[in-house]
Structure formats: structure tokens, C-alpha cells
Amino acid sequence: xxxxxxxxxxxxxxDLEPVYDERGxxxxxxxxxEFAQRGLASAVTDCxxxxxxxxxxLRGMHLQDRRHPEAKLVRCIxxxxxxxxxxxxxxxxxxxxxxxxELAACTRNALFIPPGxxxxxxxxxPNCEVLYQMSGAYHPEAARGVRWDDxxxxxRWPYTPRLISARDAEYPDFDGHV
Numbered sequence: 395x396x397x398x399x400x401x402x403x404x405x406x407x408x409d410l411e412p413v414y415d416e417r418g419x420x421x422x423x424x425x426x427x428e429f430a431q432r433g434l435a436s437a438v439t440d441c442x443x444x445x446x447x448x449x450x451x452l453r454g455m456h457l458q459d460r461r462h463p464e465a466k467l468v469r470c471i472x473x474x475x476x477x478x479x480x481x482x483x484x485x486x487x488x489x490x491x492x493x494x495x496e497l498a499a500c501t502r503n504a505l506f507i508p509p510g511x512x513x514x515x516x517x518x519x520p521n522c523e524v525l526y527q528m529s530g531a532y533h534p535e536a537a538r539g540v541r542w543d544d545x546x547x548x549x550r551w552p553y554t555p556r557l558i559s560a561r562d563a564e565y566p567d568f569d570g571h572v
Contacts, residue, residue, distance in 0.1 A: 395422060397432055400493040403486050404508035405479045406434060407495055408467070423504070424467065424527065434506050435465035435529040442526045443471075446517045452555035454514010454562060455480055455540045459572060462536040463509030465529040470497040473522030475515040480540060480547050482572050483510035490568075492549050497524075512540050512572075514562075516551055538572040541565040 396409040412419035426436035444453060455478065458464040468477055480492040495505055496518070507513045515524065539562065542549065546568040 395425065395428060397428075400479070400495070401488065402479055402481045402491050402493045402511065403488045404434075404506075405481075405493050405511060406432070406506040408504045408506060410502050421502070423469070423502070429506075435508065437529050438467070438527045440526075440528040440531055442528070444524045444526070446522045446524070447520060448557055449517055449520050450553045450556040451517045451522075452514065452542055452551075452558040452562065454478065455512035455542055455565075456514060457482065457510065457512045457538055457572065458530070458533060458536040459538050460510070462530055462533040464532075465509050466507040466513055467504055467527040468497065468507065468513065468515070469502070469504040469525045470499055471523050471525050472499050473520070474498040474500075474518040475522055475524060476518060476552050477505050477515045478513070478549055478551075479505065479507045480512040480549065481510070482512050482540065484570070486510070490547060492547050494549070499523075512538075514542060516553060516555060518552070539565050540568050540572065544568050
């Protein structure tokens, strides 16, 4: 695996290093020791999949609060998405900064999002499927979010969303706390 830091502290892109032969290829896509060696949360307790039928569907921007911190490893396993991470950790040198990457089934890349960083994505084509590996169980009472288009962050999305949940669209302006 090839680990590359992004502009947001702790957010890391992970690319595969396939070994090819006549059958195709084999590649490691997760290794707890390699993640831990780089200071990335290495425990995986939950896995989830989201399937999105339409292009330009937006999910996000979500995180769990400090009572139940959660790291995520996100991989698009069908289609392509624009994956975004916003740093909401007040103590971080990159507080209120964001980074984005295209994740695609054809490139098999992933994005690691540490606790305290909001995550969301926009589908770039129909029928996208996204796999999440999380370091903690979901706790509805700890679920938080910020609005995808909040001017406090200035995220540049490649398209305007066509479909977004009411909850995600109605988060209030960011006041410095989640």
C-alpha cells in the first residue's frame, strides 16, 4: 500500500500496490500493523456499504462527536465519487480546512478519515457503491454534521447535488463546535 498525506492532518490517501500474474492481480487493501505504524487508527469494528442510484447524490458531511470518536477508511467499490474531509478538530493545525479526492472502483484507492474530521461524498456517476470500515460502533446520539455548502469551509464541489437528504441539507451554519 502507498500512503500519502493530504493537506488535512491525519487524512491519508491509500493506493494499492497490485502484484500481477496471468490470473489478474492480488493487493493488500488493509493492514492493521501498517496503519498503526503510520499513526492511523488500526482497529476496524464496523463495516457498512452505501448504494446510490443517481449521479450527483450527496451524503455528508458526517462525524461522531468526542464521546464516540470514529475513524473511517472509505473506498468506492462501484463507480466514482468525489470524497471530502473537513477538519473539525479545534486543536488541529488544519482546523476548518478541507481536502478532497476522487475515489473510484477502477483505481481501487481509499481515503482514511481520522476522528473529528467530517466526511461526505458526491457521486460522479449513477449506481455508486461505497464501502466504509470504521474504528467504532455507530452511536446515534453522537452523530453530528456540518452543511456541505457552509461558507465557513468553502468546499469546492465538482457539481451541484441533485439529491441530498433533508438532514444533510439543513445543518445550521458552523459555529466552531460540533
